Amino acid sequence: MAAMAGPVIHHRTPAFAAVLAEVQEGLRELFGTTQDVLVLAASGTGAMEGAVTNLLSPGDEAIVVNGGKFGERWTKICQAYGVRPHEVVVEWGRAVRPEMVAEALDAVPAARAVFVQASETSTCALHPVPALAELCRRRDTLLVVDGITAVGVIDLPMDRSGIDVLITGSQKALMLPPGLAFVALSPRAWAATEQSRLPRFYFDFRRERRGIAERSTAWTPAISLINGLRIALTMLKAEGWQNVYARHDRLARATRAAATALGFRLLAPESPSPAATAILLPETIDGSALFRYLRDRMGVTFAGGQDALKGKIIRLAHLGYVDAFDVVVAIAALELALHHFGARVELGRGVGAAEAVLAEGLPPRT
Amino acid sequence: MAAMAGPVIHHRTPAFAAVLAEVQEGLRELFGTTQDVLVLAASGTGAMEGAVTNLLSPGDEAIVVNGGKFGERWTKICQAYGVRPHEVVVEWGRAVRPEMVAEALDAVPAARAVFVQASETSTCALHPVPALAELCRRRDTLLVVDGITAVGVIDLPMDRSGIDVLITGSQKALMLPPGLAFVALSPRAWAATEQSRLPRFYFDFRRERRGIAERSTAWTPAISLINGLRIALTMLKAEGWQNVYARHDRLARATRAAATALGFRLLAPESPSPAATAILLPETIDGSALFRYLRDRMGVTFAGGQDALKGKIIRLAHLGYVDAFDVVVAIAALELALHHFGARVELGRGVGAAEAVLAEGLPPRT
Numbered sequence: 001m002a003a004m005a006g007p008v009i010h011h012r013t014p015a016f017a018a019v020l021a022e023v024q025e026g027l028r029e030l031f032g033t034t035q036d037v038l039v040l041a042a043s044g045t046g047a048m049e050g051a052v053t054n055l056l057s058p059g060d061e062a063i064v065v066n067g068g069k070f071g072e073r074w075t076k077i078c079q080a081y082g083v084r085p086h087e088v089v090v091e092w093g094r095a096v097r098p099e100m101v102a103e104a105l106d107a108v109p110a111a112r113a114v115f116v117q118a119s120e121t122s123t124c125a126l127h128p129v130p131a132l133a134e135l136c137r138r139r140d141t142l143l144v145v146d147g148i149t150a151v152g153v154i155d156l157p158m159d160r161s162g163i164d165v166l167i168t169g170s171q172k173a174l175m176l177p178p179g180l181a182f183v184a185l186s187p188r189a190w191a192a193t194e195q196s197r198l199p200r201f202y203f204d205f206r207r208e209r210r211g212i213a214e215r216s217t218a219w220t221p222a223i224s225l226i227n228g229l230r231i232a233l234t235m236l237k238a239e240g241w242q243n244v245y246a247r248h249d250r251l252a253r254a255t256r257a258a259a260t261a262l263g264f265r266l267l268a269p270e271s272p273s274p275a276a277t278a279i280l281l282p283e284t285i286d287g288s289a290l291f292r293y294l295r296d297r298m299g300v301t302f303a304g305g306q307d308a309l310k311g312k313i314i315r316l317a318h319l320g321y322v323d324a325f326d327v328v329v330a331i332a333a334l335e336l337a338l339h340h341f342g343a344r345v346e347l348g349r350g351v352g353a354a355e356a357v358l359a360e361g362l363p364p365r366t
Numbered sequence: 367m368a369a370m371a372g373p374v375i376h377h378r379t380p381a382f383a384a385v386l387a388e389v390q391e392g393l394r395e396l397f398g399t400t401q402d403v404l405v406l407a408a409s410g411t412g413a414m415e416g417a418v419t420n421l422l423s424p425g426d427e428a429i430v431v432n433g434g435k436f437g438e439r440w441t442k443i444c445q446a447y448g449v450r451p452h453e454v455v456v457e458w459g460r461a462v463r464p465e466m467v468a469e470a471l472d473a474v475p476a477a478r479a480v481f482v483q484a485s486e487t488s489t490c491a492l493h494p495v496p497a498l499a500e501l502c503r504r505r506d507t508l509l510v511v512d513g514i515t516a517v518g519v520i521d522l523p524m525d526r527s528g529i530d531v532l533i534t535g536s537q538k539a540l541m542l543p544p545g546l547a548f549v550a551l552s553p554r555a556w557a558a559t560e561q562s563r564l565p566r567f568y569f570d571f572r573r574e575r576r577g578i579a580e581r582s583t584a585w586t587p588a589i590s591l592i593n594g595l596r597i598a599l600t601m602l603k604a605e606g607w608q609n610v611y612a613r614h615d616r617l618a619r620a621t622r623a624a625a626t627a628l629g630f631r632l633l634a635p636e637s638p639s640p641a642a643t644a645i646l647l648p649e650t651i652d653g654s655a656l657f658r659y660l661r662d663r664m665g666v667t668f669a670g671g672q673d674a675l676k677g678k679i680i681r682l683a684h685l686g687y688v689d690a691f692d693v694v695v696a697i698a699a700l701e702l703a704l705h706h707f708g709a710r711v712e713l714g715r716g717v718g719a720a721e722a723v724l725a726e727g728l729p730p731r732t
Contacts, residue, residue, distance in 0.1 A: 004590065005371035008543045010667055041545050043407045043586040046568045080567040171586065177374045179407050179545045179588030199565065201446040202412045220409040220537065222545030222588070224370065301376055 004228040017215035026233030031184045032157025038208040040181040041222040044148045044169035047181035049077050050203030051144045051165045057197040058082040063104045063114045065096045069122035069306050074115035081198050093123045095271035098131040113142040118150030124278040125268035133162035149275035153248045153319050164189040174232050175320040179225045248274040251318035254357035258331040261353035275319040287311035300333040324358045370594040383581035392599030397550045398523025404574040406547040407588040410514045410535035413547035415443050416569030417510045417531045423563040424448040429470045429480045431462045435488035435672050440481035447564050458489045461637035464497040479508040484516030488672050490644040491634035499528035515641035519614045519685050530555040540598050541686040545591045614640040617684035617693050620723035624697040627719035641685040653677035666699040690724045
């Protein structure tokens with residue numbers, strides 16, 4: 001935050017070009033790619049739109065894995081641009097099975113792209129991206145992955161996994177305020193941008209790539225956020241990427257252990273995301289009231305459910321700057337609030353279960 | 367800057383809804399409109415693109431006032447989206463004459479919109495927006511104004527002037543880092559969004575307007591920048607809008623007086639922008655070398671010229687947080703650098719001429 005409050009260097013200067021070059025190096029490590037990582041002044045949805053408009057042409061067919069609010073967004077973007085989406089509908093809370101996508105690819109052999117979330121934030125389920133990449137690699141179909149709550153959370157090396165387009169945003173694993181979106185393209189995705197005939201201007205990826213070659217950006221960049229990004233990448237690199245992924249996994253397991261110990265079911269038990277956990281609330285509890293009580297009276301903000309899940313789940317994020325004691329506080333607050341709302345809760349039971357997992361992350365005694 | 371380094375409140379909370387409501391009120395004053403002012407996570411070019419895609423349909427005709435790099439950008443956006451731009455080409459450094467636009471409107475009676483900059487940043491010329499608004503008001507043609515270096519710099523009340531779309535960005539008069547774009551639409555521009563058939567998603571103005579009705583935004587907003595915006599608007603309101611405009615005018619006149627006293631010609635002498643001043647350098651001076659010397663050796667960053675003007679002009683910004691002593695420093699640095707480069711310069715002459723104007727802004731003796 002302090003770095004973002006520093007001087008706003010003019011963006012067409014050698015001083016800022018050096019910042020861009022430094023973050024480019026860190027972003028390539030983060031994405032696991034030798035390709036350029038474009039830095040856009042936008043939130044993640046802008047990069048999602050750009051992935052559609054830079055790769056496809058009017059009337060193209062595409063397969064969309066729709067297992068939640070963000071999967072649905074791919075469909076809406078396709079529709080807005082005259083691309084024909086074929087949805088693989090996945091029950092909220094479940095991960096797509098690769099066979100379902102294979103069937104869709106067989107049914108729509110002309111599909112130019114498969115759009116998916118690595119981690120579907122609305123349900124806290126993790127889709128099997130590497131398996132989908134393998135399916136797409138065998139065909140002339142691009143795999144486009146919204147990695148907004150996955151990049152920097154799980155080990156998802158773009159080049160090695162065979163992902164064609166990978167997207168993230170500043171406000172999740174990167175610990176920054178929202179306002180930056182990032183996207184990288186594989187060589188075959190770059191080739192597709194040469195053929196694509198959908199209109200784009202602000203999100204013109206080829207123009208942004210030319211910008212990177214000149215250590216610049218196509219349009220005025222969000223300078224202060226990029227100054228913060230430089231620090232965030234330095235922090236993550238110092239921690240070590242594998243340690244970062246292990247931390248997310250540990251916090252997620254601690255949260256799931258706590259929920260289970262308290263007798264709750266998870267919305268996504270089979271393929272849970274290490275970014276956030278969705279807990280199904282008992283039907284006797286008014287989830288919306290619980291959520292408001294936690295936020296407004298106890299000062300602990302959870303995320304609620306959306307659409308059909310409104311009032312039925314509560315979501316705990318454990319990515320980015322969330323640490324072990326944030327998880328402890330969240331679980332303790334949940335125990336206390338549920339107790340206050342008349343649920344049968346053994347106070348401390350969830351926290352204890354979480355601690356049993358969090359203990360793994362303790363530094364050695366010296 | 368300190369406000370932007372504060373906690374990043376979650377954007378779907380009453381606390382952040384209150385921030386959005388407060389900035390909405392300030393933005394309406396700034397724009398001089400009773401309409402909603404949309405707040406986009408993007409730089410200004412994104413709002414320019416949105417103005418094209420939300421108002422027009424494929425094959426529509428439009429008139430573009432092209433008097434510099436940013437005028438040219440309207441043409442490029444139109445072309446990217448299959449809109450047919452008819453350019454009113456204006457010599458760089460000049461303002462468009464309303465008759466030129468009237469002629470274009472007569473020649474292309476089907477033109478759906480006129481696109482123009484209020485202040486063309488690349489040449490530092492001010493276009494006569496109120497006169498153009500009057501021309502458009504008499505027809506079924508929308509006037510779309512890029513006010514990125516004009517809103518908050520000059521008195522340009524949108525509703526009273528009859529502007530249909532007005533755009534600005536965070537990094538100019540609003541004194542913030544880049545990363546936010548703002549746009550407001552007149553009732554007849556909103557009506558046009560109902561008819562428009564160009565594709566859009568991230569920059570879907572109607573979706574953003576629904577967001578404002580719910581004290582929210584369509585997509586994740588750039589929270590920290592909006593926290594800064596709240597403070598910036600408070601500062602401007604405390605200064606008083608007319609005082610803000612008078613300050614910009616005074617700094618601009620001081621800069622022009624200095625340049626003239628030093629024997630230089632201005633690129634835009636007839637209709638100069640109060641946002642920035644472009645000074646034509648003598649042919650004997652290598653402008654690019656002068657610019658680099660000022661920036662890299664003296665620590666004073668000017669803007670150079672673009673395209674055909676590269677190396678031929680030097681631009682001084684005097685908007686936003688630039689104050690009287692920034693102008694003094696810029697002129698003194700220019701005098702010293704020119705002297706060092708062998709130009710005949712009477713040291714202090716430009717500064718003296720600037721001071722004679724800046725004296726107008728001194729507070730009264732008490």
